[in-house]
Amino acid sequence: MYGSTNNVANPSTYTIESGTITLQAPTKTGYTFTGWFTGIYADTKVTTIPAGSTGGKTLYAIWAAVSYTIHYELDGGSNNVNNPATYTIEDAVALQDPTKVGYRFLGWYDNAGFAGSAITSIAVGSTGDTTFYANWIDSSVVSTLTFDSQGGSEVAAKYIEKDATATPPADPTKSGYIFDGWYKEAACTNAWNFATDVVTANVTLYAKWIEDNSTAPTDPTDPTSVATQGIASLQIYPNPTTNGELRIESGELNAGDRVEIYNVNGTLVGAYRIRPTINIAHLPAGIYIVKVGNRAAKVVKQFRQE
Numbered sequence: 001m002y003g004s005t006n007n008v009a010n011p012s013t014y015t016i017e018s019g020t021i022t023l024q025a026p027t028k029t030g031y032t033f034t035g036w037f038t039g040i041y042a043d044t045k046v047t048t049i050p051a052g053s054t055g056g057k058t059l060y061a062i063w064a065a066v067s068y069t070i071h072y073e074l075d076g077g078s079n080n081v082n083n084p085a086t087y088t089i090e091d092a093v094a095l096q097d098p099t100k101v102g103y104r105f106l107g108w109y110d111n112a113g114f115a116g117s118a119i120t121s122i123a124v125g126s127t128g129d130t131t132f133y134a135n136w137i138d139s140s141v142v143s144t145l146t147f148d149s150q151g152g153s154e155v156a157a158k159y160i161e162k163d164a165t166a167t168p169p170a171d172p173t174k175s176g177y178i179f180d181g182w183y184k185e186a187a188c189t190n191a192w193n194f195a196t197d198v199v200t201a202n203v204t205l206y207a208k209w210i211e212d213n214s215t216a217p218t219d220p221t222d223p224t225s226v227a228t229q230g231i232a233s234l235q236i237y238p239n240p241t242t243n244g245e246l247r248i249e250s251g252e253l254n255a256g257d258r259v260e261i262y263n264v265n266g267t268l269v270g271a272y273r274i275r276p277t278i279n280i281a282h283l284p285a286g287i288y289i290v291k292v293g294n295r296a297a298k299v300v301k302q303f304r305q306e
Contacts, residue, residue, distance in 0.1 A: 004028035004061055014049060021049040023059070030089030030127045031063035065090050070122075071131040073112070074098055077105070093122035095132065103136040104159055137161075146204040147172075150186070152179065155207075160199040168194045170282055171272070177209040178258070178271040212271055236290055244281025248274065248292060262289040 007024035014021060023046065025033045036059040038044045046059055065088035072079050077100035087093050097105045107118025114135045122130070143162050147155035152174035160166045171179045184190045188208035235249045248259060259278060261270040264287055272278050274292070 004031070004033075004063070014053070016052055016054050018049075018051065018053075020051045023047055023049070026061050028061075028063055030066055030125075032066055034062045034064050036060065037062050066127070068127065069129045071129070072098070073131060073133045074100075075134055075136060076100055077103070077134050077136065087122055087126070089125060089127050091122070092124045095120055095122070098134050100134075100136055102139055104139050104142055106135040106137055106159065108132040109135055143199045144202045145199055146202070147182065147207070148186070148204055149174070149207045150209065152177070152207050152209065163198050163200055165196070165198055166194060168279065171270075171279055172207055174207075174209055176212055178212045178273070180208040180210045180273045181275070182206065183208050210273070212268075241280065244279060246278045246280050246290070247276065248278065248290065257292055260291040262291065263287075264289070 004026045006026045009024045011021060023036050035045045038046060038059065040060050049057065067086045067088055069086055070084060072083065077098045079098045080096035082096045084093060095108050109116065110119055110132065112133050114133065119132065137159065141162055142159050145158040145160050145166050147157065147169060149155055149172040152172035155169050155172050158166055173179065182192045182205040184192055184205065186206045188206060192205050237247055257274040259272045259274055260268060261280065263269055269283060270280060
């Protein structure tokens with residue numbers, strides 16, 4: 001039946017004395033039933049088992065994928081020619097950006113109020129007619145904040161209203177290095193302050209990297225090895241975290257102190273220079289060891305469920 005549900009009226013057995021059996025259609029999400037056949041390649045279509053028939057029978061349900069309509073609300077824009085007008089349950093559709101003179105495209109949404117997150121694709125297994133709404137912003141009031149990771153993982157650009165601050169992206173990664181913040185020039189002389197620096201025009205920020213010479217705690221699974229050591233006033237909060245941000249504070253910390261985060265197996269999963277807020281949203285829920293210099297503390301990380 002290949003994932004379908006048989007009709008309860010179709011018998012699993014019959015005898016020579018059975019009357020004529022009229023075969024009923026099964027059901028399968030996303031598909032139209034085209035008939036019962038004697039082979040998987042639709043050899044001979046069978047609609048009944050006549051009275052007086054004998055012998056075991058194997059019948060195959062043959063299906064055709066349903067075609068669903070995609071409607072695009074463009075608000076004066078022009079759709080990308082690669083955006084399809086239909087799809088089936090078997091298709092994976094990557095939505096392409098439309099264009100509109102004088103505007104920047106902010107994403108496709110499934111509602112006219114642009115609530116929630118932008119939609120970039122239709123996954124295999126999806127069903128039903130759907131409508132996507134193009135969200136635009138006037139190019140004259142927006143600037144592009146581009147991130148050059150300088151050899152690290154790619155970071156997507158942000159589109160910011162002019163004269164506004166921007167939220168920082170998730171930290172990039174680079175094998176063998178510690179990410180040390182975003183800077184205004186490639187030489188990494190002047191740090192960008194996301195709390196106070198405003199975007200007045202198109203800006204490119206550059207990732208600063210420091211060579212990683214980290215060492216893990218002696219035994220991260222042993223609570224005695226991860227107790228706060230040598231720094232009585234170390235504060236790590238919120239604990240557990242709920243929004244993907246971790247704050248580490250102490251009057252004994254220095255600006256150059258290094259923060260390392262390990263999982264309970266002793267694997268380094270993040271390394272940073274001390275800063276007011278550390279973004280750990282990329283880590284899965286679990287227990288982690290936060291090490292500051294030679295001092296360590298245990299922290300519980302929880303996902304926020306939205």
